[in-house]
Amino acid sequence: MLWACIYLPHLAMDGILRRRPTEGPLVLVDGPVNARTIVSANETARAAGLHVGQRLSAAQALLSQFDAIPYDRESVERWHRFLAAVAYRYSSEVSLLPHAIVLEVSKSMGLFGPWPRLESMLRTDFTELGFRHRMAAAPTAHAAHVLTTVSDGQAVLSVEALCHALQRVPIAKSRLPANAIAALPGMGIRTVGQVLALPRDGLRRRFGAELLASLDRLTGDLPSGLELYRPPDTFDLRIELLHEVENQSALIFPVRRMVDDLAAYLAGRDGGVQRFLLRLEHREGRYTDVPVGLLASERDGAMLFEFARGRLEHVVLPAPVLALRLIARDLPAFIPAGRDLFDERPASALPIGQLRERLRARLGDRTVYRLGSTTDPRPERAQVVADSGAGYDEPSPRPTWLLAHPIPLRGPSPRILAGPERLETGWWDGAEACRDYYVIETSLGQRAWAFCQPGEQSGWMLQGWFA
Incomplete structure (x- = not known):
């Protein structure tokens, strides 16, 4: 087996920055109101002297102007699971670890190619989504997780090479039980290799069976014991805007980001979407719904965005928009359109399906539609306008x-x-x-x-x- 680990050390901050791009100092704070502590800081804030673990009051004394946003655990969990759904595109065995995603890729390499190519594809997907990461590969999930804390890009492809790689891992980065990490350096043990060389009976008496089980999961002598992740059958994403928006053009960027996230999620499920809903939220619980319906299942991000933008252009905002929500519950299977081996169409020509959907988005549902049949054989009553997705023979x-x-x-x-x-x-x-x-x-x-x-x-x- 070969497991890949995608470590996300800045998950909370990246989730903020992708909807709030800023060049100024920005920190995330957590803790009691009277004792807020910095838990994450962007590069500008770190360059100004702010750091993780610093009291907010001390940071304010050091730097007069910076943005402080409360750390949102629920939001971080949503992004964690969203990225797991993206990784599901490459493997059916995906699991969540603290600030990391692990996936079994030995079977996937028959489809996507050797590890360097698969690694490049994973990095491209996560980079385009705006999430910084570190990556490693190893024969066990926990070993891959540990190796990402040591360096970025390690690829240990055999059990023999794994034993050699673990020899040099510092105890502080080993992800062993906390009591062992605290006590072993005082005993002169500073690497995982030194721990593996100690008598197991002595380790059991001193630290209990938990340490031995952790070591065995690292080396593969015990199963990983991880729960496999399965992506949900619906997509529901909400983002709050930085300020009240009264012009439709200011909604284009966040809508594009949300639709790209939907496309990445659909690629992970190997599925498509036939209808989704853009909800524009106003004050006092009011909202405006913008339904986007397609005649056939699609999942191309640029195409879905164009349809959403076309629908949005016809909406008159009754009030300023405070937040956006994208809901997709109709997620049928996606079957790519067939193409001729020697396609003589011009490079700029659109497939008929994309052209049809573009016209519907621009001109309205009643302008381009699909016919459906009735049970009445009389020709003048035999045809009706079909619902989206219905066919006509x-x-x-x-x-x-x-x-x-x-x-x-x-x-x-x-x-x-x-x-x-x-x-x-x-x-x-x-x-x-x-x-x-x-x-x-x-x-x-x-x-x-x-x-x-x-x-x-x-x-x-x-x-x-x-x-």
């Missing part, structure tokens, strides 16, 4: 373009191409119909669908046109 040789009401066909007699198709129905509602339908060609060369009375070929009534 065209009953050949009937045309797709049916007129709302039949009209007389003027001019010379048409040429019959196919038919007749006898239709005799409607007796149950007083609108009985008895007709013979034909596929015809008019004197102008148009292909049409028309009918006349049974047994006759005159008095033609036009019912629809073929493309």
Whole structure:
């Protein structure tokens, strides 16, 4: 087995910075109101002398102007699980560790390639999402977790190499039980290699079975004991804006970020989205909903953003917006569209599905739609506008373009191409119909669908046109 660990040392700060980009000093604080302590600081704040563990009062005495934001544990947990869903794209065995994500990748390398290529793909995904990270690979999940604290980019691909790599790991970075980390340096033991060389009976008497179990999980003599993560079946993301927004254009950047997060989540689930909701939150619990519905499942971030922006442009804000929320509950399977091996379309040409959705976003749902069928065989009642996702099986040789009401066909007699198709129905509602339908060609060369009375070929009534 081979486990990859993605260590996220700045998870809380990165979650803030990706929605609040700033060049000024910024810190996260936690603790009682009268004894707030800095738990994270951005580079500008650290350069000014602020550091983790410093009292807020001492930081304010050192630096007069900086932003202090309360540390939000729930938000950090949401980002942790969101990134686990992103990593799920590369492995079905994903687990959460403190400030880290581990995933089993030995089976994934058959699909994504050797570890250096897979590592590059993981780094690209996390970097584009705005989360700083360190990464390592090892035969056990806990060893990979430990190696990320020592250096970035270590790849230990065999059990023999793992034993050698663990020899040099300092006790302070070993993630062994806290009582062992505190006591072992006083005994002259400063590396994991030295601990592994000690008699196990003595370690058990001094520190209990917990230390031995931790060592065995490091080396692989015990299973990892980790609970596997499964991404939820819904996507729900909320961000608070820095100030009240009264102009739609100011919503474009946060909406783009949220839609990109949705696309990353969908890639992790190997699924798509068919409809989602943008909720614009105002004061006093009021909100404006902007539904985005697609005719087919999609997951491309740029495409989803364009549809969301097109819907947003038609919204008149009734009040300033304080927060945004994106909710996606309809997450069907995603099946990529087929492409010809020798595709002769221009490079700038859009697939028909993307063109259709772009037109719907710009022009409205009622402008571009899909037809659905009814149980009524009468042509003027056989078609309805289908809900998103519903298909229409065209009953050949009937045309797709049916007129709302039949009209007389003027001019010379048409040429019959196919038919007749006898239709005799409607007796149950007083609108009985008895007709013979034909596929015809008019004197102008148009292909049409028309009918006349049974047994006759005159008095033609036009019912629809073929493309």
